[in-house]
Amino acid sequence: MTDFTDSQAVSRLSSGPRTFFRLPYRPVGELTAEDRVDAVIMGVPIDGATGYRSGARFGPEAVRAASTLARFGSRERRLVINEVLSVVDGGDVHVVPGYHMRTLELIERGVDAVHTVGALPILVGGDHSLAIAELRAAARHHGPLSLVQLDAHRDVLDDYFGVKHFHGTVYRRAVEEGLIDPATSIQIGMRGSVPKEDLAEDDLGFTMITSDEAVALGCTELAGLVADRVGGTPIALTFDIDFVDPAYAPGTGTPEVGGPSSAFALRLLRELDLRNIRTVSLVEISPPYDTADITAHLGVAVIFEILAMVAASRSAHA
Amino acid sequence: MTDFTDSQAVSRLSSGPRTFFRLPYRPVGELTAEDRVDAVIMGVPIDGATGYRSGARFGPEAVRAASTLARFGSRERRLVINEVLSVVDGGDVHVVPGYHMRTLELIERGVDAVHTVGALPILVGGDHSLAIAELRAAARHHGPLSLVQLDAHRDVLDDYFGVKHFHGTVYRRAVEEGLIDPATSIQIGMRGSVPKEDLAEDDLGFTMITSDEAVALGCTELAGLVADRVGGTPIALTFDIDFVDPAYAPGTGTPEVGGPSSAFALRLLRELDLRNIRTVSLVEISPPYDTADITAHLGVAVIFEILAMVAASRSAHA
Amino acid sequence: MTDFTDSQAVSRLSSGPRTFFRLPYRPVGELTAEDRVDAVIMGVPIDGATGYRSGARFGPEAVRAASTLARFGSRERRLVINEVLSVVDGGDVHVVPGYHMRTLELIERGVDAVHTVGALPILVGGDHSLAIAELRAAARHHGPLSLVQLDAHRDVLDDYFGVKHFHGTVYRRAVEEGLIDPATSIQIGMRGSVPKEDLAEDDLGFTMITSDEAVALGCTELAGLVADRVGGTPIALTFDIDFVDPAYAPGTGTPEVGGPSSAFALRLLRELDLRNIRTVSLVEISPPYDTADITAHLGVAVIFEILAMVAASRSAHA
């Protein structure tokens, strides 16, 4: 494994092929438990099951490219991530554009391999429809999970154009399949115009916090609320980049104006301490709509904060 | 009238020709009172009378395209707009590029037709110079109006390059013609460097709240202030997209940095209850300068919130 | 039907909702034989079954927008299209993103409706995978067709990622299903690096002319060659926008450098006289990658030349 992590000695410009955070490249299919890897960042280059803008298939590429600028030290957590965690770039899962069911199987297989070696999968989408595959793999290894969803949309529609699996239906499916437990889950950041059925009472049992409510609460209180909600259960953390306002993340498929800032989102991640995190996804970065790569750079910062959170949790319990 | 509003059954991608919010298309010239239309969204594709960037002539097209993503349910107002209001796309008014006076006549005629059938005109510009035509039509039907202006600039210069009608002079002209009453009007969001004469006392009698003052007050207090100011008078609401910071609305003609966020602007609209609203304009969206259509999507959200406000007012008084 | 075709009197800016060429909007589902429509331009907003860049789902929207600039008179054919032909905008066919098989059924149904009323369907994609549905509908009404394909790629792979229906496999499938006859078909414009199997002899029997060969032949000789090849058979004409160099059509999914110019492509279309044309498709315009809409404008010119060819043929035989 070539190691690019000695970032000071090597110019960012000279990184060669761009891996996530200039980390060693270890395709998930070749990982073994002996590798003692703590976390695997992997790409899921899909955008077929989306109702508006496509382009998220190039999300993994854009995040890899932007991540050459990142370092591993966190001022707030007071740690250096790669001194605490062993993290690798697991490559991209295979996909079959236009064949969503087949693609879901391939994603699930890739994620399963990560759980099998005891590592935390961090999926970089791709659109949000990957979540059902992600959760099937996670639940097989860890049982039903609590969902912590930062997102402008709930993604709990029943169907869409007559089909059941879509980026807007994924968490209803996950509940139906018993992969997540709404009673210990929380959805944060919702806003915008909605179809009529979304005005009815939620029949699934999620806690839902709108974008305006989240900002009014502030990061500290919101983080406390999340901690209370999930308790000691295993956690699936998902960050849809459209959680933030499109001013901060123009490169996304279904932009929803009126959202919080990047600063708010990152501060919230720094306040969270989700010790039992079992699976992570960062979704809906659509590079063709990005400007100056700012959405990709935000994606990098989101992964950085999540890695720092995991590292802090490891340090605290070592 | 073809109806696209059954949005769940029809893919947003398959909307065919893009009307505002996938609403039925009814050219204003063909509207009659029997249509019982409550509001007419219409385009005003002009950008001639602008001192800096042009491009706003494509504002109506961009807003129509972006609006295919919108739905009609409002979480905050707890209503579905098209269950309360009958809204149509009234097409675009005719314009003669380079001939501002002639264009103002054509705009006025188009808006007049909407008032004649008792509907609320919602003009999608186009640059702000359309307002004098908008207000002439409105005042003919409703008498002098109170102006509620969300804008980075006051637009009350006396002349510009030696001419009287321009996007920066429009509200001085409106006062001179008796179309709006400054004593019951309010201008919100002003900021940036100004010509010397703007430092003198306002000779027109408007209440003016700068951008910084607005944010310091907060949406609730600001909405109260607006309500106090306008009282029970008929209202002209105008939203210049440069009210928000160019980070949120890069696609505009005279960007003014240092403004509020989209979230602030939309929250303010949700706090307003302008029962006597008689004419609405959304102006200065300039698509050639937009990125990832975020300005157009903000424009859609602004119209959505205004429609929801009107719908709520109707519901409350039904 | 509102008629925008009196283009001189109405500003292009004031066209209202953008239909193809400002033509009347008649959804294909509502067409009847009594409408006596000669040609129907319809959108197919898909991009799922593509192996590289997506975005073609917005092709129909971009072509509609750009077509407001077009007129109907052809200097070379010496006719005014809408004096000879009755053409309408048929709207967009319904699609289910991520579900290619289901989408193909919906496309076929839409195209079938056009053949049923005796009109020529002109499909505006969307990616090239739509062709199998297009040809199934056409062959049902007209029997096996001769393919005239202007394209940088042959699209005759056997499978791709283990599936059979994809934008790169579509004409092999069409041959297998008996929808087109390779012996009377011709593929023009191929270039670029190819997989190994493409170096073997063609097992399907197509005539294939590379991009360099086409330019060396010149438009007149090439048009003669096409005429000889297709004879009096019914014809399916397909124009993949990547036929031209990406300098002329940057907005496409699989750009192939080294191609001919727009001038060459349009000149070729003007030289063709495909009297028995039965179905037309214009595919792979991907607006997120377009610059200054030049790809969309080229798409408009391609449709214009095809309409002029059909009109000339009608005139000649009237």
Place this chain on the structure above:
Amino acid sequence: MTDFTDSQAVSRLSSGPRTFFRLPYRPVGELTAEDRVDAVIMGVPIDGATGYRSGARFGPEAVRAASTLARFGSRERRLVINEVLSVVDGGDVHVVPGYHMRTLELIERGVDAVHTVGALPILVGGDHSLAIAELRAAARHHGPLSLVQLDAHRDVLDDYFGVKHFHGTVYRRAVEEGLIDPATSIQIGMRGSVPKEDLAEDDLGFTMITSDEAVALGCTELAGLVADRVGGTPIALTFDIDFVDPAYAPGTGTPEVGGPSSAFALRLLRELDLRNIRTVSLVEISPPYDTADITAHLGVAVIFEILAMVAASRSAHA
């Protein structure tokens, strides 16, 4: 006058405020005959009287910025322009956006000042509607001119939206006012779809060469044809940037696909020897639609070739 022309000693990056070709800045209002200036490049920042895309008002700025890359030596003409000619940047003429008639007066006054000091005006637009003002000034000093027009459109419509002065009507007006003589004029590069009236015989008497015809003739023969046509008359040369294909000039208002290349256009200019050239305009560069400033750089090359032609003519007759 600060002189930037010693280009080798000063970095292009350090040019300070960008003048045309880093030439001295001499506002036209301050020029006197004692300055012995041969040519004045001046900006005309207008785009009001255009029927489709605006943005050309920033043409002068973009051409100034791009021209910092240019040098003064011509390989083909074997001369160094600023050793033969004294050229200055004359600044921009004043304009009143939205008031076309008033703006035409201001342009005419600016151009007149250049003729008065015996220099050649080179107008950098701005849209083509400036030409009527340009020609009024030129004809006052030089009598009726022969027009050499490189352009995708003839610009001889009778009216447009009911008005007479527009970028598409300008040369019909010029003929009516006796400013140009069609019998010694030539229009080159026309193409694209046209309104019905353009299919009729030309009633004005221009020689018109389509884009395809021009390319078929080749530059040398075409240049001979122009020379024959204009003979020894005074000449107005106008270069509409849409003469070339939008692949080469995406930054323009009414892009017309299917045109010649930049190489063809520049080669043609190098073949021309228009000794009696009296006024020059370069129009329709619209920077908001430009990509990587290639249209602006083409504009610079066009002016360079025209200056070189004028310099060669001076050298030959010195």
Place this chain on the structure above:
Amino acid sequence: MTDFTDSQAVSRLSSGPRTFFRLPYRPVGELTAEDRVDAVIMGVPIDGATGYRSGARFGPEAVRAASTLARFGSRERRLVINEVLSVVDGGDVHVVPGYHMRTLELIERGVDAVHTVGALPILVGGDHSLAIAELRAAARHHGPLSLVQLDAHRDVLDDYFGVKHFHGTVYRRAVEEGLIDPATSIQIGMRGSVPKEDLAEDDLGFTMITSDEAVALGCTELAGLVADRVGGTPIALTFDIDFVDPAYAPGTGTPEVGGPSSAFALRLLRELDLRNIRTVSLVEISPPYDTADITAHLGVAVIFEILAMVAASRSAHA
């Protein structure tokens, strides 16, 4: 000196060559004390010594272009800048791309000329590596300075790729050379992932306020803190445009997400009263990554607020 400051009478579009704020152009090499100039805005077109994105070499050009939109009146300071101060555009300093040491000498020479005539230099970069040259010149005339740095990064690395002078090492070098006094200096706005050595205690003695801390403090308290820190010492104010979030300033070399808004930055500048300001730099605006010029417009507003601060200080002490 041509004076463009009478902005009302002259259209912004007709400004001719773009100087900073349409001010008179006076190359620094030609300035004399008799000119009685108070401040000189000058460009430093460099980007060589940067570790990630280049492009800042075009920063001066972009700021000049955007500044045509600015006026001179400040509502908050209640003054008109050019009634109090005499300001000129000093042109660009010479640079030698690829030769950083030589370039630093040239910059220092240019800045020195401004101090020599008793004026305040306002450097518009270019990347931050210019600061060592700026400070050498300033310290020669004013002795060691207090640094007020608004920036996402501290720029105090020891070396980078084995060299000592780089945009990330500049303030460590300045301390080593005795140009600035850390004990009276303050760094504000830091955030993002950092190399390990940045987690250690600061060995230089700067006060450092992170971005989150700054926002939590608020502008008024922060301004007080700055005032306390610098006391009556001579001040070097530097504004790295990446101080704000990339949503507000996408056009920059090392974007750091999670920063404050433009409104926050400008409000902070309006709260500052740095009477003894002796040198100013605005750096890291990289136009190739800008969108709709919003970063350039922010740069203009930053200079405007700094000029207003200086003018207010002069007024108060006049």
Place this chain on the structure above:
Amino acid sequence: MTDFTDSQAVSRLSSGPRTFFRLPYRPVGELTAEDRVDAVIMGVPIDGATGYRSGARFGPEAVRAASTLARFGSRERRLVINEVLSVVDGGDVHVVPGYHMRTLELIERGVDAVHTVGALPILVGGDHSLAIAELRAAARHHGPLSLVQLDAHRDVLDDYFGVKHFHGTVYRRAVEEGLIDPATSIQIGMRGSVPKEDLAEDDLGFTMITSDEAVALGCTELAGLVADRVGGTPIALTFDIDFVDPAYAPGTGTPEVGGPSSAFALRLLRELDLRNIRTVSLVEISPPYDTADITAHLGVAVIFEILAMVAASRSAHA
């Protein structure tokens, strides 16, 4: 070494970290003769020594990303490259931005390592200033070389801003150092305005063919001319992407309009048979100015054609 070359089985989207052509990644420092590698594609991420636009530092990244679309079969050469040649991605050489002399040493060291293992280096820049380092390494192993340069500019200036090593001086330096022999070298594609000294007779002895001359000759004759010129000498082939017109390669530092098409350039490469090729460079791709990555895709095609030429030469002599 992970091998991505089985391209049919693996989706292009799922390539994981992007290597050149999905080839195995072997950093040049780790290569040994036992690897029996035939060619090494390596990145040189520099742009400091450029006089106009920067950004070429991201050239290697962009070419890697675009190359995922490429295959290895050549229709014209009738071979599959990776069946004939063993090619790897050698990573990027180290660079020190702003320190050109130091950077040249690092480049030379990297290239030397490739020659040492007997492989052909293919450098992907970065700006053209890399050539002096490239040629020093090549000449050490192969003696003086014949230069085949496809470029819009000769790059033989004597100095620039007072320094000797720059992207515009590189081939004069190479002659002076005896690295290339002008008598057997050829420069093709020159055009545009030039400084005065370029009009004098060439003092170096190169054969120079302008862009217009090259197109007039045609590819076949031109290839013959090159073959005659270089004879049996060792060859350095360099392709500056600005050889083609900026319509085809907008993403470059010093765009020169009026150039040939991509088709011409690729056809020329296919006609060449440079058996003794010893070093290759592809330079001046500047991604920040690219549109839709078309310049990067052209870069990929150029490398493809060169690899095919080398493969054909090997096949012929095996």
